[in-house]
Amino acid sequence: MLPEPTLRFTLPSVHDDTIIDCRVYHPHALTAFYHGPPWKRHAAIVAHPYAPLGGSYDDPIVDVVGETLLRAGFVVGTFNFRGAANSAGRTSWSSKAERGDYMSFVGFMIHYIHFLDPNAVRSPDRNATPADSGTLSHTSEASTTDGEGEGESDSRPLFVCAGYSYGAMITSQVPPLRDILAQFEEPKITSAAADIRLRAQHLAERQNTLMADLRSGHSMSPRKDRGLRFGGDEGEQGRSHDMRRPHSPHTEAKLRKGVNELLARRRGRRRRLSSRHSDDKDANGNANSTDTRLAHRSDDEVPQHLEKVADLIQVRPAYLLVSPLQGVITHLATMSFLAPLSSDAAQAAEDKLVTAPTLAVFGDRDVFVPMSKLRAWVDRLENINGSRFRGEEIKTAGHFWVEKMVLYKLRDAVAHFVTGLMGTPCVSS
Structure with missing residues (x-):
């Protein structure tokens, strides 16, 4: 069972600003007093089944x-x-809106792990954070591509896009990671994409501050090191009491305040650059950096777009599809025949499952899909030249994984998949 989440918060969807409810969980390596191997910056998202059926x-x-x-x-x-x-x-009839919800959370998670730094040093200025002096640096030397076809020695952190049932269907339909992130590169200040980026940075910086305070003994004891929470009180909460409680206006106000503070810091940074830009010119008297050119704007000028994040963390995408919906049920569940993906978008979405490591794990007694169609789909993707797609069929398992012992087989399949990509051994239990 998942523990209490480190963060509970909301995000606006890039599709239409609809507010979606989110959680983030930190591994043990991100606790302040952990002394084992460091966090390798791996991250994952897991999407749920069809909402009208209780998902x-x-x-x-x-x-x-x-x-x-x-x-x-x-x-x-x-x-x-x-x-x-x-x-x-x-829930939409077409799944287009849900694809937007999924892409919104992808954008958040990438920027969150970019700014999250468990080794951040607390600034003497308690209102300052490491990001005030620029984005955090990372050791990855990866290219800006999705990294499909890279060798197993690739040192970039993994980013696993996962989903179960309807969530797996949406995972398989969203664009490749590079296309999703393009929406977040230089978004309009007033857009959902900009809000998502700023929320990710704000929440990551708050976690950095909390971990630094804990290490320096400025805050709570190690026994209370559970992370910073947004979504009600920030103290200890019982799982059964906390998980289903709606977010309060106070929660949203705190997030909005953090976002506004980030924007104010950016304006202040431009003013500081402007005050010294005359000392930052080349031999011909021309400004020699992007930051200095930006500083030439009037102090009162409000930027229309967020600046591109310098050296945004590069990740290795991978995909995990649990009980993926294929065949007639896909259309019955979402009426997606009313608004299908374009042929180019559909091809790009499918290509990402072949060029990046992908595991589709399903049961041979799944009554929600025609097994012949599901097996044919798996066989076709596995046999494309250079494919990194793999299907794993679990005997006696149905769609809901309630049959004897099948849940353990599912867990082991997931563990072997991700630990194999990480290059670490997996011990079955």
């Missing part, structure tokens, strides 16, 4: 997959699609 991030299969990834050392994120539990809105 939410409290689903037991989401819980099992998320816990398995957490134990493997991943920062794990879960979220409620629109219309599920405490998220706003309602």
Whole structure:
């Protein structure tokens, strides 16, 4: 079972600003007094089943997959699609809106792990953070591509996009990671993408501050080191009491205040650069840096877009599909024949499952899908030249994984998949 989340918060969807409910869980390596191997910056998200049939991030299969990834050392994120539990809105007929919800959380998680630094040093200025002097540096030397076809020696951290049932269907439909992140490069200040980026930075910096304070003895004892929470009181909460409580206006106000503080810091940074830009010119008297050119703006000028994050963390995408919906049920569940993906978008979405490491794990007694169609789909993707797609069929398992011992087989399949990509051994239990 997943523990109490480190963070509970909301995000606006890039599709239409609908508010979606989110959680983030930190592995043991991100606790302040942990002395084992460091966090390798691996992260994952897990999407839940169909909301009108009761699906939410409290689903037991989401819980099992998320816990398995957490134990493997991943920062794990879960979220409620629109219309599920405490998220706003309602389930769409086409799944287009849900793809937007998924991409919103992907954008958040990438920027969150970029700014998250368990070794950040607390500034003497208690209102300052490491990001005030620029973005955090990372050791990865990866290219800006999705990294499909890279060797197993690739040192970039893993970013696993996972989903169960309907969540697996959405995972398979979203664009490749590079296309998702393009929406967040230089978004309009007033857009959902900009808000998501700023929330990710704010929450990561708050975690950095908390961990630094704990290490320096400025805050709570090690026994209370559970992370900073948004979504009600920030103290200790019982799981059964806390998990289903709606977010309060106070929670949203704190997040909004943090976002506004980040924007104010950016304006202050431009003013500081402007005050010294005359000393930062080349031999011809021209400004010699992007920051200096930006500083030439009037102090009163409000920027229209967020600046691109310098050296944004580069990750290795991987995909995990649990009980993926294939065949007629896909259309019955979402009426996606009313708004299908374009042929180019559909091809790009499928290509990412072939060029990046992908595991589709399913039971041979899944009555929600025609097994012949599911097996044919798996066989086709596995046999594409250079494919990194793999299917694993679990005998006696149904769609809900309630049959005897099958849940353990699912957990082991997930563990072997991710630890194999990490290059670490997995011990079955």
